[in-house]
Every structure is written in C-alpha cells, then in structure tokens.
Amino acid sequence: MTDIILQARNLSKNFGGFKAVNEVSLDVARGSVHALIGPNGAGKTTTFNLLTRFLDATSGTIRLDGKDITRRHPADVAMDGMVRSFQISATFPHLTLIENVRIALQRREGGTFRFWRPITRSEALNDEAEQLLADVGLADRAGRLASSLSYGRKRALEIATTLALRPKLLLLDEPTSGMGIEDIAPITALINRLRGPMTVLMVEHNLSVVAELSDRITVLSRGEVLAEGNYAEVSTDPDVTRAYMGE
Incomplete structure (x- = not known):
C-alpha cells in the first residue's frame, strides 16, 4: 500500500x-x-x-x-x-534576503525570535541561509533588501524561507x-x-x-x-x- x-x-x-x-x-x-x-x-x-x-x-x-x-x-x-507558501509573497521588505531567511531559521528552533540575542548567534546561521538562497537562485542578491526584488524573485525568497522550516x-x-x-x-x-x-x-x-x-x-x-x-x-x-x- x-x-x-x-x-x-x-x-x-x-x-x-x-x-x-x-x-x-x-x-x-x-x-x-x-x-x-x-x-x-x-x-x-x-x-x-x-x-x-x-x-x-x-x-x-x-x-x-x-x-x-x-x-x-x-x-x-x-x-x-506541513508548511505552505502563498500566492501573494510574504517577506520582510526592509530586511535583506539573508536576514529574511535567518528569521525563518530562528523560528525553526521554536519559541520567540529572540531579536535581542548577540548578532554573532544569527551570523552562525549564515551558511545555511546562503545555501537556501543559492537553492532558489538568489545567492548573488543575499545582501539586498527584499523590497528591491521583482515579484517573481520575491516568490523565490518566500520559498527559501519556507524551506528553512524543514x-x-x-x-x-x-x-x-x-x-x-x-x-x-x-x-x-x-x-x-x-x-x-x-x-x-x-x-x-x-x-x-x-x-x-x-x-x-x-x-x-x-x-x-x-x-x-x-x-x-x-x-x-x-x-x-x-x-x-x-x-
């Protein structure tokens, strides 16, 4: 079966x-x-x-x-x-692409986002965030603001943040x-x-x-x-x- x-x-x-x-x-x-x-x-x-x-x-x-x-x-x-994406892209427009993905990676740990913890803790997630951006074809835009992306590439960013939740x-x-x-x-x-x-x-x-x-x-x-x-x-x-x- x-x-x-x-x-x-x-x-x-x-x-x-x-x-x-x-x-x-x-x-x-x-x-x-x-x-x-x-x-x-x-x-x-x-x-x-x-x-x-x-x-x-x-x-x-x-x-x-x-x-x-x-x-x-x-x-x-x-x-x-079970995690989903939406027809209308949902990203943080005034954060960079890598910051958007890092937030999703932090959420996977459970609890609150803990924005106040040392920045070095978030930077430890950079390798995985960069790989997720590479997977959706956005590796060369990691430091750009999400608001600068075209609609189609915002969709790609949303898929990367969704995948961050494994x-x-x-x-x-x-x-x-x-x-x-x-x-x-x-x-x-x-x-x-x-x-x-x-x-x-x-x-x-x-x-x-x-x-x-x-x-x-x-x-x-x-x-x-x-x-x-x-x-x-x-x-x-x-x-x-x-x-x-x-x-």
Missing part, C-alpha cells in the same frame, strides 16, 4: 449558498510531487486553504500522517510539519507565478530535488512545469475532482479538455 502523508475525505466548503469546494477527496503519497490544477475558479486555492487550516471546512476530514488535523490551528499544523510536507501555491524563464528553471530544479526527502503539493498554472515535475495530478473543476492520474492520463482526458477549452 502506498504511504499516504496527506489525506482529505469528502472535503467541502460553503460560502452562504455557494459551494466553493464539493466533496473533494485527495491522497498525497509521501515523497511525491502532487499537483492540483484546474481552470480559473475551480476551487484550487480554497482547497489549499482548507488543507492548511486557513479556512474551516463545512464538512469532511483532513489527516496528516494519520493524525486528524481537521480542526487544528494553522500554526499547530505548521509545527506538525517541512515534511511543503504546499506551494503558484510557485512560478510572475517569474521569468530565467527564474523558473532553478525553482523547478529545486522542487525536483525535494522529491523523496520531502513531499510537495502544489497549485500551478504553468502546465509545462506540472508535466515536468508531477508524479500525480488532481484536476478540479467547479469545486469538484474532475480527474486524477499522471500527466499523460489527465492531459488526454476529454472532460479535462472541455474544462480548460470549452466545447
């Missing part, structure tokens, strides 16, 4: 009379890259927010490593090992959104390297990235699971074609 790290069963979310997510079930295999795709308005981000507990489900269950997390606080879920399950919401071709390559290479030691669940519109990286793909349409399988299977599914292209 496949080792499942994240399992959702009959997950639904209603906003008044509108059902944004309807009876979605999902199994994410440990060590895999699993993509969640679909046309605009398919319910992908809402599903992401339900899985990471930023939204409460109307019904259904979510289990992480066999543990029911359906009603747990998002911060507790992150401490359990999650066992990493959820990426549109990881290549806003990136130029030169920025996409190091991010896709990084996600490919994470497969195995880490599990990745991503929402991604760039289907060439999905095709290159994904072990399994779940297609949503109008809040429901439309199809699931590998890229060859879902890309030739007539229902998927209709959802993306119309009749």
Whole structure:
C-alpha cells in the first residue's frame, strides 16, 4: 500500500449558498510531487486553504500522517510539519534576503525570535541561509533588501524561507507565478530535488512545469475532482479538455 502523508475525505466548503469546494477527496503519497490544477475558479486555492487550516471546512476530514488535523490551528499544523507558501509573497521588505531567511531559521528552533540575542548567534546561521538562497537562485542578491526584488524573485525568497522550516510536507501555491524563464528553471530544479526527502503539493498554472515535475495530478473543476492520474492520463482526458477549452 502506498504511504499516504496527506489525506482529505469528502472535503467541502460553503460560502452562504455557494459551494466553493464539493466533496473533494485527495491522497498525497509521501515523497511525491502532487499537483492540483484546474481552470480559473475551480476551487484550487480554497482547497489549499482548507488543507492548511486557513479556512474551516463545512464538512469532511483532513489527516496528516494519520493524525486528524481537521480542526487544528494553522500554526499547530505548521509545527506538525506541513508548511505552505502563498500566492501573494510574504517577506520582510526592509530586511535583506539573508536576514529574511535567518528569521525563518530562528523560528525553526521554536519559541520567540529572540531579536535581542548577540548578532554573532544569527551570523552562525549564515551558511545555511546562503545555501537556501543559492537553492532558489538568489545567492548573488543575499545582501539586498527584499523590497528591491521583482515579484517573481520575491516568490523565490518566500520559498527559501519556507524551506528553512524543514517541512515534511511543503504546499506551494503558484510557485512560478510572475517569474521569468530565467527564474523558473532553478525553482523547478529545486522542487525536483525535494522529491523523496520531502513531499510537495502544489497549485500551478504553468502546465509545462506540472508535466515536468508531477508524479500525480488532481484536476478540479467547479469545486469538484474532475480527474486524477499522471500527466499523460489527465492531459488526454476529454472532460479535462472541455474544462480548460470549452466545447
């Protein structure tokens, strides 16, 4: 039996009379890259927010490593090992890139950020911070302010800070959104390297990235699971074609 790290069963979310997510079930295999795709308005981000507990489900269950997390606080879920990025980049704009990553590395130790401790303690984290920046293609910008980055490179910085927490399950919401071709390559290479030691669940519109990286793909349409399988299977599914292209 496949080792499942994240399992959702009959997950639904209603906003008044509108059902944004309807009876979605999902199994994410440990060590895999699993993509969640679909046309605009398919319910992908809402599903992401339900899985990471930023939204409460109307019904259904979510289990992480066999543990029911359906009603747990998002911060507790992150401490359990499931960490996410967001569509809108969240960085400290007036700190340098390496300072942003060092803060995430300090948070991994638990407790408060302890800004008052000697600077030499933070500098001890520099080697790991520099490696994380290199992993996302930002090594040559370590001393720059985060506010100086383009949108796409802020996304790369956010991925570096997310990885600093060493999650066992990493959820990426549109990881290549806003990136130029030169920025996409190091991010896709990084996600490919994470497969195995880490599990990745991503929402991604760039289907060439999905095709290159994904072990399994779940297609949503109008809040429901439309199809699931590998890229060859879902890309030739007539229902998927209709959802993306119309009749």
